[in-house]
Amino acid sequence: MEPRNQRRGGLGWFGQAVSGVLLLILLGLHMIAHHFVVEGGLRTYQDVLNYIRQPLVATVELIFLVVVSFHAMLGLRAVLFDLGLNTVQEKWVTRGVTILGMVMVAYGIWLTITLVSQV
Amino acid sequence: MPPVDSTSESKAYPGQSGRLPRRQVWRWFAFAKRSLGTWGFVLNRVAGLGLVVYLMLHLVVLSLLTRGPDGYNAFVALAHNPIFLLLDVVLIAGIIGHGLNGLRVALIGSGILVRWQHQMLIVLGVLGVVLLAIAAFLVFRI
Amino acid sequence: MMWTITLKIARYKPGEPARTDTFQVSIDPERTVLDSIEKIWAEQDRSLVFRHACHHASCGSCAMVVNGVEILPCIKLIKDVTKPGGTLIIEPLHNFPVISDLVVDMGPFFERMQIVKMPIVGPADPLPNQEPNEYNRFDDCIECGMCLSACPVVATDSKYLGPAALAAAYQILSSGDGNLSAQAWEAVDGEHGLWRCHVAFECSAVCPSNVDPAGKIMALRRRMTVERIRHLLGLGSSKKKREK
Numbered sequence: 447m448e449p450r451n452q453r454r455g456g457l458g459w460f461g462q463a464v465s466g467v468l469l470l471i472l473l474g475l476h477m478i479a480h481h482f483v484v485e486g487g488l489r490t491y492q493d494v495l496n497y498i499r500q501p502l503v504a505t506v507e508l509i510f511l512v513v514v515s516f517h518a519m520l521g522l523r524a525v526l527f528d529l530g531l532n533t534v535q536e537k538w539v540t541r542g543v544t545i546l547g548m549v550m551v552a553y554g555i556w557l558t559i560t561l562v563s564q565v
Numbered sequence: 566m567p568p569v570d571s572t573s574e575s576k577a578y579p580g581q582s583g584r585l586p587r588r589q590v591w592r593w594f595a596f597a598k599r600s601l602g603t604w605g606f607v608l609n610r611v612a613g614l615g616l617v618v619y620l621m622l623h624l625v626v627l628s629l630l631t632r633g634p635d636g637y638n639a640f641v642a643l644a645h646n647p648i649f650l651l652l653d654v655v656l657i658a659g660i661i662g663h664g665l666n667g668l669r670v671a672l673i674g675s676g677i678l679v680r681w682q683h684q685m686l687i688v689l690g691v692l693g694v695v696l697l698a699i700a701a702f703l704v705f706r707i
Numbered sequence: 708m709m710w711t712i713t714l715k716i717a718r719y720k721p722g723e724p725a726r727t728d729t730f731q732v733s734i735d736p737e738r739t740v741l742d743s744i745e746k747i748w749a750e751q752d753r754s755l756v757f758r759h760a761c762h763h764a765s766c767g768s769c770a771m772v773v774n775g776v777e778i779l780p781c782i783k784l785i786k787d788v789t790k791p792g793g794t795l796i797i798e799p800l801h802n803f804p805v806i807s808d809l810v811v812d813m814g815p816f817f818e819r820m821q822i823v824k825m826p827i828v829g830p831a832d833p834l835p836n837q838e839p840n841e842y843n844r845f846d847d848c849i850e851c852g853m854c855l856s857a858c859p860v861v862a863t864d865s866k867y868l869g870p871a872a873l874a875a876a877y878q879i880l881s882s883g884d885g886n887l888s889a890q891a892w893e894a895v896d897g898e899h900g901l902w903r904c905h906v907a908f909e910c911s912a913v914c915p916s917n918v919d920p921a922g923k924i925m926a927l928r929r930r931m932t933v934e935r936i937r938h939l940l941g942l943g944s945s946k947k948k949r950e951k
Binding site for chain 2: 489
């Protein structure tokens with residue numbers, strides 16, 4: 447085989463496929479737990495707080511946020527790469543979606559901690 | 566005999582100045598004359614971009630939770646508006662379409678059922694419509 | 708029985724603005740689209756430029772876009788693309804620089820084939836210095852360029868290696884002891900290689916020669932994925948012959 451270090455094109459596709467399959471499960475759970483089994487379709491403020499304070503729920507929601515952010519940013523990157531960007535632009539797109547994804551996850555963690563610690 | 570009609574277009578034809586043809590982003594969405602596979606591609610692209618925008622909106626809306634019960638419960642009441650419910654059905658259609666077709670793309674891309682990609686799209690399309698009908702029923706029953 | 712049909716043909720001459728000319732032609736619906744264009748050239752406008760040679764789908768030189776879809780007009784019958792009094796919108800292939808009217812510069816096609824070292828013209832029998840199993844040509848492909856024209860990714864990413872060259876790469880790898888050069892590997896397995904394909908299958912839908920480029924891209928993808936997983940698990944290459 448030829449050197450692999452120059453060829454990483456497949457990693458993105460593989461990551462997208464794996465995260466996509468995970469999302470089928472996680473998003474399905476999220477939709478059912480948050481909307482379809484809840485009376486009125488949306489939890490009220492107090493219900494959200496009670497719900498997110500369960501460690502298992504908070505963990506699954508945060509895993510969901512990480513996977514959905516990863517999948518969304520990788521997808522956005524793929525769409526932007528389809529524009530036939532030059533190498534410098536590609537580097538900036540990769541940096542941009544990485545930072546955006548990290549901000550989304552950090553925000554989710556902050557929001558969870560804020561809600562859990564709210565009186 | 567000269568042409569019956571001749572119309573000039575303001576846009577240059579691709580390659581007019583000897584350069585490579587310009588990017589034609591609109592062709593990502595040109596599915597009308599194309600095969601079913603392209604319909605799947607367009608569906609995934611449109612739904613995917615829409616879902617990214619929705620994800621951002623969703624996270625922003627959740628920040629209302631930090632403003633206490635008043636702010637968030639007012640949003641919950643607003644979300645029961647029929648227009649919101651209709652938008653929910655559009656959202657669920659996007660999720661189902663992107664999810665099921667994404668599964669198809671992942672399978673084909675792994676070399677599985679490649680010859681059946683066309684039929685798979687039809688079967689998943691029917692499944693998607695059934696799931697969407699159930700979801701729409703549940704959304705409006707609320 | 709003759710049908711009168713309208714042809715709206717994209718016209719372009721270097722240095723002039725692009726335009727669309729409308730012609731009416733009376734033609735037997737059993738004749739081909741290429742016949743109707745030749746009739747216009749012969750009877751109405753001798754400046755109309757289009758390329759054709761074999762008239763039986765073996766040279767691939769007449770490929771164009773008719774009513775939004777790539778076809779070989781030499782084998783497409785009038786009755787199969789329109790009705791009496793109907794209109795045909797005729798354009799050159801997409802994603803190629805237009806030289807004049809319906810003739811495009813096929814450079815982007817051949818440049819891509821060159822990257823994977825798939826010679827377009829080769830002897831049917833091996834040369835003395837060639838291995839007997841070495842491929843000389845890309846089986847079935849008539850180098851018409853319709854797959855590149857139909858691909859939605861090529862429409863925006865001119866660096867994408869595209870259907871024909873990726874399918875050729877698959878054929879090379881599937882041949883007796885075929886392998887790709889480092890440069891070819893980089894193009895095939897890089898960001899603008901086989902992973903850029905988004906499974907629209909439009910290349911396979913328009914291919915007039917049953918090459919099925921999308922199917923071959925998927926087969927190549929499967930092969931690369933399996934190899935990568937084996938590599939990650941420390942199992943080595945699945946094909947011993949490729950370790951040479």
